[in-house]
Amino acid sequence: MDLNTLIQILDSTIRLATPLLLACLAGLFSERSGIIDIGLEGKMLIAAFFSAAIAAMVTTAESWVLLGVELTWLKDLFPAVIWGLFAGIAASMVLSGLHGLASITFRGNQLISGVALNFLASGVTVLIAQVWFSQGGRTPSLMAGGRFENITLPLAETLRGVPIIGPIYADLISGHSILVYAALLAVPLTWWVLFRTRYGLRLRAVGEAPEAVDTAGVSVVGLRYSSLVITGVLCGMAGAYLATGLQAGFVREMTAGRGYIALAALIFAKWRPWYALWACLLFGLLQAVALRYQNLDLGLFVVPVQVMDALPYILTVVILAGFVGKAIPPRAGGEPYVKER
Amino acid sequence: MDRMPAWADAVLVPLISILLAALVSALVILAIGENPVEALSLMIDGALMRSTGWGYTLYYTTNFIFTGLCVAVAFHARMFNIGGEGQAMIGGLGVALACLFIPWPHWTLALVGATVAAAAFGAAWAFVPAYLQARRGSHIVITTIMFNFIAAAVLNYVLVNILRPAGAMDPATASFPAATHLPTFQDMFATAGNPLFRGSPANITFFIAVLACVLVWLLIWRTRLGYEIRAFGHSESAARYAGISPVRITVLAMLISGGLAGLMAINTTMGEAERLVMNATEGAGFIGIAVALMGRSHPVGVFLAALLFGFLYQGGAELALWTNIPRELITVIQALVILFTGALDNMVRMPLERIFMAFGKGTR
Amino acid sequence: DPALIYDLGGKFDKSFNEAAYNGAQRWADETGGSYRDIEIQSEAQREQALRRFAEAGFNPVVTTGFAIADIMGKVAADYPDTKFVNVDGFLPEVPENVLITTFQEHQGSYLVGMLAAMASESGTVGFIGGMDIPLIRHFGCGFAQGAKAVNPDIKIVANMTGTTPAAWNDPVKGSELAKAQISQGADVIYAAAGGTGVGVLQTAADEGIYSIGVDSNQNHLHPGSVLTSMLKRVDVAVYDAMSAGEGLETGKTVTLGLAEEGVGYAVDENNESLITEEMAAAAEEAKQKIIDGEIEVVSYYANDSCPALQF
């Protein structure tokens, strides 16, 4: 395999890993606070839709009038794609809030709530898309301004000529959308917040022993809701990246199970930020490899497409069975907090 | 301490929750510019007011009973089996092999054979995640999700490359021989003068599903194995103390769970399509999660929840037939039903408890 | 009134089902008539929709997708006064009141394969299918034969998106596949992948290479980047069936190929400049030869394999 192919595969790895990573970190915050979230998929999906929908509407809208108030000046405050991002984050946070209502305030079953919200997102996105755009549950294709452009890092072109380093810098490191860099930056940030700040200490504590937090005079409910806000933001970014970064619009079910893979990555990462990065990159790599080498001819026989397609999943099982062993989740995960002495 | 009579908890809470879900659904329908009353009457009319409607409702119900029981049994052992979908797919493979390659003389025998095959294949597919969980501590949620994807790939390979009749376009097996065709409700109940259930897919498998409910109830609440499964689900350390092997229970519970999911394939594959198609499960494995959760993992609850979802599926199909409401509306309604009855049930329960307590104090 | 039943992909899949919708819409616009339609959601609903529409007096009942053909064959006998039409299906014996329309997709794909090979500068072209099923291989096989006819040494990179129905709706994966193919040298990519194709076409446009659409005319999606679209005139089939109404001739299978203009490639204002005169001439010549039987495009179905491409 030559360097170029390698770079291409890794490049593709980064793109495929980014939504996983954002969702995985989102799940990390939620589960570290003791709220199991299998609704990552739904949050990403609804964020993907609203970011694309709002970006599309802002790019085409001439003026903004809301309830008779002229708001056009607002529109020019940010590019359409940023408005899209905001909308995506807001939508994802609404779902997050619903999840909080069910699992924190009303001490409901967190798994059910997650399942329900996934269904809700899957239905609502297409329903609204149909009512708004009548394009069969998709948004119009986004034009320039409605999408995150790829960023060329400084000196990328100048350095391209340098052997090995040049192409790696110019093709692999440079040339991604801002959200990719944001996702990568979110890893050390998450680590820092979790392990170096007061908020992180409390967050980790509330996922392990909410009664300890409660008796220490800190609000369990408040902490858990705050973690869900972060989850909402990160899932919103993940969705926006799918629809307005990688793609130019929303298509029904476009998350295609990535929320579940992110959950797998989270367990694989044992709920730790740096491990999450490696886990997501690994999953991204597996997918990238499977995408590229579909007709793998081993000389003796040809590996069927189906095997390559299922390879990331098979390897996940093998890795979980062989190397990770028992992953111990935050102890209070999944259980609503009820005061007792 | 119980603050509310059992009947209120079992009947009143879900009922009010469903009403709330219906109310919000109505708002959604209004929001997309349609008439909720009309929509509901269309759904009821199509799903419950004619025998064919019931034929479809009960067909879907049958699927959901099996997948619901699948999730419920695993839940009792405190395992979250998300793999019903994959287990049902592979169960379908078992049914197809049994029907295609064994020359059955009569459908009754074929049904027995297919039942065994479906359960065995579904159980086998659940075995690996169960074993990995028991022996290696691999998280069952993740492994079963992965096994869903892998099952789809296996089925795709088998259908596209092996079982597909030469020249056929469909990734599907050949039609099963006539001797394996199961009696439908139409065959069983329609008379010359009264063409009941015409063309609807509900078939004898429904009764197997009902039987499965009874058997699961007996298993969980009347047998030693069920006693051990529940004990293990409540407390692994106590189970160890009592001499209940965690490995054995994990594996057995998952085998039963997977077997139940596999049985669903009899309904779709042998009963309805009479051949194995690619997407025979259609997400019923996931609906099963909602059904089990709503049904509180109790067979009676599972049956009722399955019926509700069967109604939603069939009513939704009718809605799509006669109105311009996008089919995703049904997904939204399902989501709301799950949300209100499953996750937000305390929103109803808490005020109800307060009301009951106020009354209780008065009479005491 | 006529009724129309779409296959699982849904009405607005930008290709196959949408073509049927366009045909019905054209009929409605031209005649002022109205029709009823439904998107199938589950396997069991196929029979249900057929029966309910037939019982309600809709005529003809038009359906798309091969999956419903079998059931239609059985149901039709119960409603002798209703005419049933299916696009894409196959029945060994076609009942009196059923019409089946199929297309020679491999022929159309052959032509776009030629165009792709001629437009390619790198000597590599790509094919991206949706879910891995024989029908999609059938498309890819025709495409490969066409490309090889122009340039026997051409490299054809073929990928399927997946093995589950999610493969029809994963534009992100489509996009990655396109990028992977581009890095393998492909500079023209033919997407036969439903919603996933949207991602392929988008990426081709972003990366400045050519793409080829499928079923409907998708040239307008990215003018200047979509080289052409392999047309499958499902719209015509639907339009014709609805126009004929109760007088529709049934009891047979009609196969529409190049000769009947049932398949072809799209040239419009969006891609005029991309198709040079030589390209057009070569394609037209091949088309004539296929019609005349001088060129035989092998169907994947003939023996479940493709002479020009290994899946």
Place this chain on the structure above:
Amino acid sequence: MTDTPAIELKGISKAFGPVQANKDIAIRVMPGTIHGIIGENGAGKSTLMSILYGFYKADAGEIFIKGQRTEIPDSQAAIAAGIGMVFQHFKLVQNFTVLENVILGAEDGGLLKPSLSKARGVLKHLAQEYQLNVDPDALIENLSVGHQQRVEILKALYREADILILDEPTGVLTPAEADHLFRILEGLKAEGKTIILITHKLREIMEITDTVSVMRRGEMTATVKTAETSPEELAELMVGRKVLLRVDKKPAQPGTKILEIENLHHVDRHGVERLKGISLDVRAGEIVGIAGVSGNGQSELLHVLGGYADATGTVRVNGEEIDLTGHRSDGQSRRKRGIAHVPEDRHHEGLILQYSAWENTVFGYHHDPAIQSGPLMNNAAIRAEAQAKMDRYDVRPPDPTLAAKNFSGGNQQKIVLAREIERDPDVLLIGQPTRGVDIGAIEFIHQEIVRLRDKGKAILLVSVELDEILSLSDRIAVMFDGHIMGERLPGETDQTELGLLMAGVTDTKGKAPIEAVDASLEAQEHREAESHD
């Protein structure tokens, strides 16, 4: 000034549904005193304290702190009012360090570093002042219970509490640890701090408190000066009848060897050897008590004998060897061999809390053919049998359909005892039979154990209560670090000697027991920390 109470509660009432946990309670606690609260299980002690700590909201009543009427809507307010609480079940984050647990909720500023270094200093200071030594960087899960409790006290002191509530603090402590705790409490009292102590142990009340309040069925029945009362009077106030405070038993009549243990070794899943060659016999009609600081292998010994931990060596029951590994070594096969087991931890081992009482009465014996009818379990028969057992053991409420979690600790323990004893086993393994149980129930449980002995059964008793060991056992073995340090007869030894043996000191003269025990504790924590790496 001095007659302003540190705490005064007036008319506190609290109901949980139909249960009136606190009824119109009034209590005054003077500053600089240790105030004891006693009462039966479920009397409402914990509830009252939870109200004071802002955990529950009282339905009615007023709270005065240092004469000041104070609303305590949440724990934050309680902390602000200078109240600290050490709960019966510790509220610690297991995988945090001591330091992290101490600062949790009381951090200075948004970043951890300054808080941590400040706390380190304060902890050092507190350790010196009150003998509260704990390694600030140790993980809680590696600490002994006694040290975990110190962390709880440190938490309260770090928040500058001057009123400290301790709910059954000695329930899980060894006598030496308890003594140490009391010295700490006395030190705190000397500093002018006010302490409320909930306990079931009258010895402790008499030893350390200045005043004592008695609660019964949600009401405060009496408050007396400790100096002016006696254990007998307190017991009667508590239970409402005369209670026998010592075990009434005849001398043992040991028979043949029923349980023979030879050279038993056990290695846990972290690879640490927990049993290092145990040899011990128990004869018919004899109670052998095993004393020891928890964590020295007693639990493992019970687990091995009970069949849920593997071991090497030889164990014979009635002369026949039993399997110690493999699939024939589990709880069920042990029961078939006549070994019954009352586990140390009724919540995590002895009972399925969600199961009804009747289901729990066959737990572990559910394979017994006598309760099967065909392939099914004969639930009606089990229920009837359960009712009979519950009546015999005076389990309250006598309702077999009630879930086990709804019984108080003492009654839960009775259910377990009924199940194991009524099987008429040859050998009874029994761990911590009276942990967290009130004196009324203790009396009954002790009587049952002695009754079984007198029927000629072999009983192996493990308890951290030296009182219990001394009064129940016919022979005492002391365990330390996986070894049996020696055997003594109850009449010929005392708490001090046993305490030294428990600390691994075989030369029983010289060292003061508490230091020795403390040293052994530290050594043990060290071992555990290593095994966790």
